[in-house]
Amino acid sequence: VFMRNPYDSAHQLAKDLSHSSEYQEFKNAGEKAKESKTLLKQLQDFMQKQMILEIEMMSGQNPSEEKLKELEGLYQLIQLHPTGVEFLEKQMKFQRLMADLMKIINDSVAEGNQILAEKVEE
Numbered sequence: 001v002f003m004r005n006p007y008d009s010a011h012q013l014a015k016d017l018s019h020s021s022e023y024q025e026f027k028n029a030g031e032k033a034k035e036s037k038t039l040l041k042q043l044q045d046f047m048q049k050q051m052i053l054e055i056e057m058m059s060g061q062n063p064s065e066e067k068l069k070e071l072e073g074l075y076q077l078i079q080l081h082p083t084g085v086e087f088l089e090k091q092m093k094f095q096r097l098m099a100d101l102m103k104i105i106n107d108s109v110a111e112g113n114q115i116l117a118e119k120v121e122e
Contacts (some may be wrong), residue, residue, distance in 0.1 A: 022094045029090040032083050039081050046074040
């Protein structure tokens, strides 16, 4: 049985990811977005506020109506720029690839983590 070193596999995966069409398109969309300081600032604000909301929701908090409206307003501004739309689309495509890869990796070691889910009789 051939055993591959997981670190070597991870380095190969990183190389493959950096050459993937999903990453290249995302990177190119980012370069185009940087040409407009206004759009870049809008994207940065949107991403930061979106991340904060996601963290709050994961910790059980309900986001305020004000925060949701602010995020929606930023999204609408970005939608006015074809480059902004392209960036968000390419980012989502790349994130989907990353999420799929994480699921594959997590599923492959799920059996080992099963012990944490087992009930212990006292």
